[in-house]
Amino acid sequence: MTDLRPHHLDVRIGGISVRLRAASAEFNTLMVDRFRGFIGSVDTPDYIFDIDILPFTYTPDAPDELSDIEVSVRREDEGWHLLRGDFEARWDPATRHGTARLRANPYALDSVLRILHTVLLAEQGGMLMHASSVVLADGRAFVCTGVSGAGKTTISRLVPPGAHILTDEMSFIRREADGYYAYGTPFAGELATPGENIRAPLAGVFLLAQGPDNRIDDLSPAEAIRAVMTNILYFAKDKALTAKVFDNAIALAACIPVRRLTFFPDARVWDMIGNEA
Amino acid sequence: MSNPLYILHSSDVAARRIGDELMIMLARDSSLFSLNETAALLWQAADGKTPLDEIVAHTLCAQFDIDYDIALADATELAHSLAERGILLIAEHPFAH
Numbered sequence: 001m002t003d004l005r006p007h008h009l010d011v012r013i014g015g016i017s018v019r020l021r022a023a024s025a026e027f028n029t030l031m032v033d034r035f036r037g038f039i040g041s042v043d044t045p046d047y048i049f050d051i052d053i054l055p056f057t058y059t060p061d062a063p064d065e066l067s068d069i070e071v072s073v074r075r076e077d078e079g080w081h082l083l084r085g086d087f088e089a090r091w092d093p094a095t096r097h098g099t100a101r102l103r104a105n106p107y108a109l110d111s112v113l114r115i116l117h118t119v120l121l122a123e124q125g126g127m128l129m130h131a132s133s134v135v136l137a138d139g140r141a142f143v144c145t146g147v148s149g150a151g152k153t154t155i156s157r158l159v160p161p162g163a164h165i166l167t168d169e170m171s172f173i174r175r176e177a178d179g180y181y182a183y184g185t186p187f188a189g190e191l192a193t194p195g196e197n198i199r200a201p202l203a204g205v206f207l208l209a210q211g212p213d214n215r216i217d218d219l220s221p222a223e224a225i226r227a228v229m230t231n232i233l234y235f236a237k238d239k240a241l242t243a244k245v246f247d248n249a250i251a252l253a254a255c256i257p258v259r260r261l262t263f264f265p266d267a268r269v270w271d272m273i274g275n276e277a
Numbered sequence: 278m279s280n281p282l283y284i285l286h287s288s289d290v291a292a293r294r295i296g297d298e299l300m301i302m303l304a305r306d307s308s309l310f311s312l313n314e315t316a317a318l319l320w321q322a323a324d325g326k327t328p329l330d331e332i333v334a335h336t337l338c339a340q341f342d343i344d345y346d347i348a349l350a351d352a353t354e355l356a357h358s359l360a361e362r363g364i365l366l367i368a369e370h371p372f373a374h
């Protein structure tokens with residue numbers, strides 16, 4: 001029997017491996033570049049997606065206007081249905097198999113993978129968060145979140161020698177038996193560079209604000225939860241899972257210090273974090 | 278005299294007590310609200326079958342030293358405000374369970 005999708009790629013983010021099977025070698029090449037550092041062959045992937053590529057001539061200077069249409073993520077029968085202008089995907093958590101029809105722009109598959117991980121992590125007590133994350137030389141990871149323009153990329157650029165940038169855009173946080181861990185992701189922001197594919201115990205979450213000097217302020221429990229919840233990446237219109245996301249934010253804020261970091265954009269901010277956090 | 282009002286938790290929210298605050302999250306857009314003490318009492322009493330005037334008389338007036346008519350007017354306004362945000366359902370008849 002002819003294999004309709006002879007090309008496959010195993011993308012492993014946050015310890016979760018997803019095998020992408022496609023007919024197009026060109027698309028695979030595009031994805032290899034998009035997810036560099038996070039590709040490796042595994043014997044048994046956690047999830048398998050069969051990808052059908054819809055015609056689209058992608059160029060970096062001409063974004064796909066269909067990717068601007070609001071995404072819909074809903075439960076459907078036993079699985080999930082994802083729909084945006086440039087993709088439609090389904091997957092069944094029980095069989096760990098999914099299908100996706102998407103236009104041949106790298107953001108379509110990137111978005112499908114982000115959404116997949118938001119749902120998987122929500123069910124496991126973790127989250128994807130609009131945040132940069134950094135591992136200091138002593139091995140502790142810090143996540144820096146905030147609205148667009150708050151300084152997520154800026155603070156990543158200021159990291160001291162020996163530190164590792166996990167991402168400047170989308171932090172991957174998992175709850176494990178001995179606490180929370182931050183993982184590197186290929187989801188890049190202004191740095192336009194994938195994060196390092198490593199993990200480290202999460203030591204703190206900072207809500208960023210830029211100011212004339214460097215200061216760390218405590219937040220009330222409700223403020224901490226609001227800071228986390230506001231910045232979790234989450235799309236599903238699903239009451240049960242949304243409540244779980246809320247509980248995950250509450251659990252994280254109860255376990256990990258969530259504070260406001262006001263910083264002046266120079267490297268001294270990381271000295272303060274290393275000494276005080 | 279106006280018809281009695283009945284209030285019920287929206288099925289589209291999750292409520293969690295964090296310290297002294299009651300936080301409400303709307304499932305439709307993940308927006309968060311912190312309810313003050315009065316709103317939290319109203320939320321807790323919103324069983325869909327107790328009229329709002331009884332809630333005011335037995336809960337709010339019992340908890341706070343306030344005039345019943347003023348409390349009822351404030352509670353009615355608050356209930357409508359919470360209903361506009363999708364936190365409570367409001368009706369002139371008891372909700373079926």
